[in-house]
Amino acid sequence: MxxxxxxxxxxxxxxxxxxxxxxxxxxxxxxxxxxxxxxxxxxxxxxxxxxxxxxxxxxxxxxxxxxxxxxxxxxxxxxxxxxxxxxxxxNMKPVKPSIPHAAQEAERQAVELGVWITDQLEQGRLDNEVPEAMTFGGRLFSDMIPFLLVSEHERLRNTYAELEKLLNSFFIEEVMLIPLKEQEWLILGPMSLLSDAENEDRSEGDEETPRELLASMCSGLHGMLASEWVGECHLAVGEPIGPAKAIVETTSLLRETVFLGRKFHVGENVHLPWMLHLERLLGSIPESRRAEYMEQLLNRSDVLLEPEILMTLETFFRLDCNVSETAKKLYIHRNTLLYRLDKLKQETGLDVRMFRDAVLVKIILLLYKVTKRK
Amino acid sequence: MAGVRLEHIFKKYPGSETASVTDFNLDIKDKEFLVLVGPSGCGKSTTLRMIAGLEEISEGKLFIGERLVNDVAPKDRDIAMVFQSYALYPHMNVYQNMAFGLKLRKFKKADIDKRVRDAAKILDIEHLLDRKPKALSGGQRQRVALGRAIVREPQVFLMDEPLSNLDAKLRGQMRAEISKLTKRLETTTIYVTHDQIEAMTMGDRIVVMKDGFIQQTASPEELYNRPVNMFVAGFIGAPSMNFIKGTLSEQGGAIRFKTTGIDVALTEGRAQIVREKGLVGKEAIMGIRPEDFHDEPVFIEASPNSVVNAHVEVSENLGHEKYLYLNGLGTETVIARVDGRSTVTDGINVKLAIDMNKVHMFDLTTELNVFES
Structure with missing residues (x-):
């Protein structure tokens, strides 16, 4: 259930x-x-x-x-x-995927591994290594790229076979698909995805870092899954790992990444652990402290919560506090934007053109998103 | 090919107090190029994503052709999407990127090859087929994304700000190319943008949205010349329409609009509307497009009832035209667009005539255009 x-x-x-x-x-x-x-x-x-x-x-x-x-x-x-x-x-028994009877051996092993990972996570044993018998004949000892896929849709029949086939076509090589909870899968992609990219001719000064490559890969995979599979889904990618040793910890990290991404960045579907440091920090603050902090800060004025100001600030921060670009994006005159920012300063004492105040307001906005959605 | 029909569509996210899209009704004709435009957060992308099947529809019905598709998965809707972030598959070359969707649909190899090469030819990327996305420029990547959509030969193209990652020059080129392409392919296209120039130049019809509501649906010309409210009037056109608050009064058989530095008579047809709507003696907002100010002596002589005097704070010469930033007309700065050969310079007082056949009048409370409602 x-x-x-x-x-x-x-x-x-x-x-x-x-x-x-x-x-x-x-x-x-x-x-x-x-x-x-x-x-x-x-x-x-x-x-x-x-x-x-x-x-x-x-x-x-x-x-x-x-x-x-x-x-x-x-x-x-x-x-x-x-x-x-x-x-x-x-006494509630955790839901475990049923192990298919007539399914292929690989699917059976994947389901077993998924159950084992879920057990380790529930018991907080993040450092546990995969037992020898579950390493898919040693495949899990090779480095792989971990993705966590969370679907928004109800479980479909034959999902595993369909998804595995789709992923194998997409990656052009065999991937490992491990079902975790309902509508949640761990995908282990081949390292050749990164090495192929590194071997490509590129102009100097235009090199993508491994993280940028992983982000493009995640974005491409998400686009493919959204349009060629059941529709919207959330996807996180991690740095390459040796799954036999780090699969539990990585799954936990990617779950947390999807959780934080969905919580703090509604509307985004691709979540990267290295882009959510501030969110992770804020997420770890107890709810009562967060509410207390917001209460103190927002007591200054409600102007921060006006939809027009919220939209203005989000765009302003997304465009690295660039006034001209923000005005262009929002379709307002530069002076209108400056007027809004001055009004904010007048009412709250916070001038988002100053680094110190910008950081504070960014934190307030992130916390507001969480407390607002109670 | 097919039309798309949205009937009373609503989108409300769980936990949100207000709907992101409210009662969206629209009939998009087969082969039409429809543009959804509006500021950030107006609901245009959410609407597109509902058509694509990426967002669930909270309420209402969506038809592609005659088929109700509310519960149809994106892959089965016979649509092709192009997004702002090209979302190309980085480990595949251009050919493989374009062929992937067809391969999944089990097209024959020869058919795939023909479609990919035909699309590559149309998009002028034949020489790039062996390259991987990271070896391409922004414009080339966007062409590949378009190519990936074209090869599918879908019933509908859905494009979400596909040009916003490109620089201004490239954006201009691609804008023209997409228009040409969709006309040639005769495929229904729904295009989302926040850029009104894209909207005006590409769309057969434009839907202007704000806060989840449709403000106006019309052709580019109608939207520009007959905006139904102040939001549409201000949103479409650059520089924006000038809004000047003043009072309407009857004097010597004419309706005059008066405020600081302005005392002009409305044309008889417009004056009659003002009388019929009971606005005489009331405050209203006059909307004047920058190009409806004229400094040519001939025009000024011919328009004795609409001449104003203003102080030129700054003038910007763009070569073919000049923007004058004027003080003394109402309380805000007013922008006039005059011919580039005009001799008007900074700091002088200037006499201008307003083309009263083109002015708009907005109700102070409802912000509706009284000449269009």
Whole structure:
């Protein structure tokens, strides 16, 4: 059963809305200490905490330094129901892809490996190496390029075979496709993708860095999947790895990348871990601290949240604070843009043409996106 | 080939309080070149992505030809897309990039070869077929992206700001080439841009959008000459239309528009509309395109009821024309576009006549063009 399905069913049974959140472990620990405990409550599945605002958090699973929780209104539950929800979560079996019976050997092995990776992630064992028996006859010892694909669409029949065939055609070589959760796949592409590119004749001073190459590859693959497969999807790419050693940690990193990319950059579908450092840092700040910080900053004025100013600032930052380019892009006169920026300065004291204030406003905008979408 | 019909289309993202696209209704004719234009965030790309199948439609119906395609996957919609980020496949050469979609659709090798070479010839990239994308210039890459779409011979081309990564000169060239190409191929094309010059020069019809709403759908000429509201009037045209706030009054049988430095009479036809709409004695906004100011003595002599005096703060000579930045007409700077041979210079006072047959009048509250509504 997918998260959406069990969420919907639980909401129906309890007759109360619930939210699935991914919070920082630190946030869980802080909430736990605020209840008066001397040591933080362990975030094991089913553990529950009362938190501010009359809500209850239930830990569902832990991954890296994050905890997936469900949040309910405390008033909606009697004591017995509360214990029952905890017990249900504690005994909930993680959904594992069924291992195909008649499928090809490679698919069976891929599904097994996917289940193993999921287990390691759930247990927080990021350093674990792939057992010898699961290395696809040693293929996982060779370096490969990892992509994480998350589809927006419901699972289709024969998806694995169809997707694998499509990817093999695209990469012109065999790739490894490992199903993880429902609608989530790890793709291991051949290193020749990078070496071919390096061998190409290029003019001097026009060389692409390996990261730029990976970004182009990810963008091309996303374009192909969007138009030739089931439509919109999210794709992240990582630096090349030796999968036998680093597959768990890389999967965790790419999952976090897709999570952060979707959270902070709605509308973008290609996510690169090396472009999300600030988002990662901000994502690790406990929600209560973020809300507190935003409260203090936005108390200066609401002008920052006006749609016109938001659009202006996003474009201004995207164009590296270039006034002329921003005015051109927004179809406004340069003086209109300067007027808007002056108005912002007057109301908030923040002049985004100054580096220090620009950084601060950029952080406010990123945090606003997260807090706004509660 | 086929037309595209959008019926009451809405797009609302989960968690968002407002819709990104609201009640979008449009019938795009077969073989038409339709441009969606508007500022960032107006919903034009979202609309295109819904047509492409990359975004789910929250409400409404979408037809390609006579087929309802709301639930049809992008690959099965018989469309081809070209994006701003060319999204070429970096590990394939140009030939392979163009052939890939056909290969997936199991075309015969000979057919693939013919289509790729024909498209390459049209786009003048035959000599690049063995090269990989990174060895190409921006313009060449964009041609390959177009080629990849052309070989599919789809019912509809969808293009999302395909030229915005190119420099100005190349953009001009490619603009003309895409227009030529789509006319030759006779394929319905939906083209998204924020560049009004692209919109005006390429589109058979243009849809101007703002905040998720269609503001006006019309031919380029109609949009320019008969904008329905201040947003469209200000958005289309460069330099933008001048907006001057003043008062309408009846005097000696004529309707006059007055404000600081301006006291001009409307033409009889326009005056009648103002009377019928009960705007006499009220404030309104007059819209004047920069080229509707004239400094030629003949025009000034022939237009005694529309002469104004202004101070030229700055003049910009572009060779074939001159922009005059004027003070003293209302409260804001007004821009006039006069002939490049005009002798007007910075810092002088100048007499100009307004072509009153071409002015627009906007309601102060609704911002609608009272002559067009």
């Amino acid at each position: 997918s998260t959406a399905q069990w969420k919907e069913q639980l909401e129906q049974i309890l007759n109360s809305p619930l939210r699935v959140l991914r919070i920082d472990l630190q946030e869980w620990n802080n909430a736990s200490l605020e209840q008066g405990a001397l040591t933080p409550l362990e975030a094991v599945p089913g553990a529950s905490l009362n938190v501010a605002g009359g809500r209850i958090w239930y830990a569902v699973r832990m991954e890296r330094a994050h905890v997936e929780v469900i949040e309910l209104e405390a008033d909606a539950l009697s004591e017995i129901e509360r214990r029952l929800v905890g017990w249900t979560i504690e």
